[in-house]
Amino acid sequence: MPETPLRCAMLALNSVGYRSLALGYLRAYAESDRKLAGRVAFQTLDLEVGLDPWWVAWRVLGLEPDVLGISVTCWNARAVYDVCRLVGAVRPECAIVLGGPEVGPIAAEVLAGHPEVHAVVRGEGEVTFAELLRAICAGGKAWRVDGLCVRKGQEIVSTPDRGLIEDLDSIPSPHLAGLIEALDGGAYLETYRGCPHRCAYCFEGKGYGRIRSFSDARIAAEIDALAGAPHVGSFSFIDPVFNLTPERLRTLCGMLVPHAAAGLRLHTIEVDIERIDDESAGLLRDAGVASVETGPQTVGKAALETCHRPFHADRFARGVEALRGAGISCECDLIVGIPGDDAYDFLAGLRLCLSLDPGVVQSSTLHVLPGTELWERAAELGLEFDREPPHEVIATSGVTFRDLRRAEVLASAVQRAYRARL
Amino acid sequence: MIDFIDVAVGTGGGVACERCHGSAMPAEYMATSELLGLITRAVADSRTVPGPNLALTGPEPFGHPDLPSLVAAAVDAGVSRLRIDTDASALRSQDNAAGVLAAGVRHFRFSLLGGSAGLHDVLAGAPGALDATLTGLDVLRGEVRAQGVTSCLSALVPICRHNLHDLPAIAAVAVEAGANAVLLRVDDPGCDLAAAVPWMTAACDTGVVNGVWAEIEGVPFCLAPDHALHVSDVLRARSGAKAPACRDCRLDELCGGGPVDASGDLLAVLAPPARAGDLAGAVSRARGSVGHDA
Numbered sequence: 050m051p052e053t054p055l056r057c058a059m060l061a062l063n064s065v066g067y068r069s070l071a072l073g074y075l076r077a078y079a080e081s082d083r084k085l086a087g088r089v090a091f092q093t094l095d096l097e098v099g100l101d102p103w104w105v106a107w108r109v110l111g112l113e114p115d116v117l118g119i120s121v122t123c124w125n126a127r128a129v130y131d132v133c134r135l136v137g138a139v140r141p142e143c144a145i146v147l148g149g150p151e152v153g154p155i156a157a158e159v160l161a162g163h164p165e166v167h168a169v170v171r172g173e174g175e176v177t178f179a180e181l182l183r184a185i186c187a188g189g190k191a192w193r194v195d196g197l198c199v200r201k202g203q204e205i206v207s208t209p210d211r212g213l214i215e216d217l218d219s220i221p222s223p224h225l226a227g228l229i230e231a232l233d234g235g236a237y238l239e240t241y242r243g244c245p246h247r248c249a250y251c252f253e254g255k256g257y258g259r260i261r262s263f264s265d266a267r268i269a270a271e272i273d274a275l276a277g278a279p280h281v282g283s284f285s286f287i288d289p290v291f292n293l294t295p296e297r298l299r300t301l302c303g304m305l306v307p308h309a310a311a312g313l314r315l316h317t318i319e320v321d322i323e324r325i326d327d328e329s330a331g332l333l334r335d336a337g338v339a340s341v342e343t344g345p346q347t348v349g350k351a352a353l354e355t356c357h358r359p360f361h362a363d364r365f366a367r368g369v370e371a372l373r374g375a376g377i378s379c380e381c382d383l384i385v386g387i388p389g390d391d392a393y394d395f396l397a398g399l400r401l402c403l404s405l406d407p408g409v410v411q412s413s414t415l416h417v418l419p420g421t422e423l424w425e426r427a428a429e430l431g432l433e434f435d436r437e438p439p440h441e442v443i444a445t446s447g448v449t450f451r452d453l454r455r456a457e458v459l460a461s462a463v464q465r466a467y468r469a470r471l
Numbered sequence: 472m473i474d475f476i477d478v479a480v481g482t483g484g485g486v487a488c489e490r491c492h493g494s495a496m497p498a499e500y501m502a503t504s505e506l507l508g509l510i511t512r513a514v515a516d517s518r519t520v521p522g523p524n525l526a527l528t529g530p531e532p533f534g535h536p537d538l539p540s541l542v543a544a545a546v547d548a549g550v551s552r553l554r555i556d557t558d559a560s561a562l563r564s565q566d567n568a569a570g571v572l573a574a575g576v577r578h579f580r581f582s583l584l585g586g587s588a589g590l591h592d593v594l595a596g597a598p599g600a601l602d603a604t605l606t607g608l609d610v611l612r613g614e615v616r617a618q619g620v621t622s623c624l625s626a627l628v629p630i631c632r633h634n635l636h637d638l639p640a641i642a643a644v645a646v647e648a649g650a651n652a653v654l655l656r657v658d659d660p661g662c663d664l665a666a667a668v669p670w671m672t673a674a675c676d677t678g679v680v681n682g683v684w685a686e687i688e689g690v691p692f693c694l695a696p697d698h699a700l701h702v703s704d705v706l707r708a709r710s711g712a713k714a715p716a717c718r719d720c721r722l723d724e725l726c727g728g729g730p731v732d733a734s735g736d737l738l739a740v741l742a743p744p745a746r747a748g749d750l751a752g753a754v755s756r757a758r759g760s761v762g763h764d765a
Binding site for chain 2: 391392393394397399400403404405406451452454455456458459461462463465466467468469470471
């Protein structure tokens, strides 16, 4: 008698119109693991974050999973915890495994606070999750898998850290494997992992440190696949800095140019705008880039120092100007509530961005994310924030609770007035 | 931060407190040819970024017989944002609302004198005025949704001794009408500012808790120390009379001051705020007039 495959449900609660790349990677890697071949049956539930957790639990339980893997971000964490509680109550034999930037850095805390969760993956998840499935198929002993925080009896055990995946191409492409539905405007690619910056509020680099890239051949194949997908006229990249180096920018743009000529458009590409000149703006234009996203996040001197962010107003303005000249809309992002700033620093940033007429000005409230320097130094910096996700800042030593809320409302009004144009 | 050049389409008319200002003079509209020249020059001469942005003000612009030509001239001249200051009664006609949006107007400013028909209509001297305004704005919002455009509604609240107690209710009406900003402007030199400030700050708070920004014009910092952002002058320059005591205040250069009346009753309550120096530096920074280290 062949053994009954382990039923593994994989759940993500995404922003509207998006699909989870993380789930795609996890599933693609696990499905390529020969030791799991025929032993695990995967089902992906790519749902939206606004859904009632009770109905999400309904969908999950309908799959009768033995394992439930969930990708957790600060945006979906509250809903995820609700789903876990419901699934845990109805199907306690199901091993609930969480991973992602919201839970990895505070894995033990998450396990302690959510008794229905069996394990939390720390850091890069592909290899760890596959090995955990192997362990479950073999009858247990998850605490022998590196990169986990897991229950061992009544104890919570952190296993040794797992090293980074050296060869990213060893992770099969979920796009090429057909594991992610290619949605127009909602599909995105990752060409490397890591981030060259060390901004104190950001977990974009996920603590990976150095930059590791997928191969050019892999990236080109994914671009071809997405650009050739039916009904896909635009997509995006999630790389923290698209113009990482001039050479890389030329290479990527070169891959995109033929598709751009056929009508493909790219949106919300994140760029280091102070390194954008007329030439690189031209490359982006020819690659079909319609809009980019960039800082400055803040222009306050103290906040910039606290966050280790360089900012040169002249270079920034030149970058915006170059993009405008190339017909590319630029979204200038600001964060209200960065320690070191007061409300007037935030308004100075708003004023500066508007004075450049970049196309879009967007402000958001600081989220003090697990794993970031601000999370670690919050007390020292006088930063009060909500320990519950999405971890919004409550007050700082420079801005009161009420002035933070005022700044949010003021910024929203100004942004709307800016957007309302011919 | 987003400045508009005002072009008055004539004289007279407008929404103002009849008890303070008496009956409005009849509207007299400027000749179309003259206005076309004004509009074209204003847009061409504008160096405002982001912009150029133009507001048609004065007596009710919808009363001008050639409003479509005026709007078209602004659009042809290359205006980025075009605002009409209106009592919105003309927008009760769906054709007007649809037409003005299709022509390119995205910003609308309406005036509120009271938070109820009872007060607004009496002060405006026009029975049914508030209902007409709110109905017009409702039709406009429907057209905005239908056309899928981004518009910006703002409310102007001229403050006087006759409506200051009603300011929170007025802010609530503005919120309900879809405004995303409220400008509270002191419009009564005889108004007791010290007594008015609690009503103004309550109106600001009403706006904020409903996600609508409210800004106070004509009040010095020292009268609203806990609401400095609402009077901080970081959005645009204000004007206003100053009390002699203001000369000793480090905020003097930045602060619009208040409309001090001849008797100088206000002087008794004016005193530089305790952290005037800090606030002066902060506001200067936000206005970009002083470097980070100021």
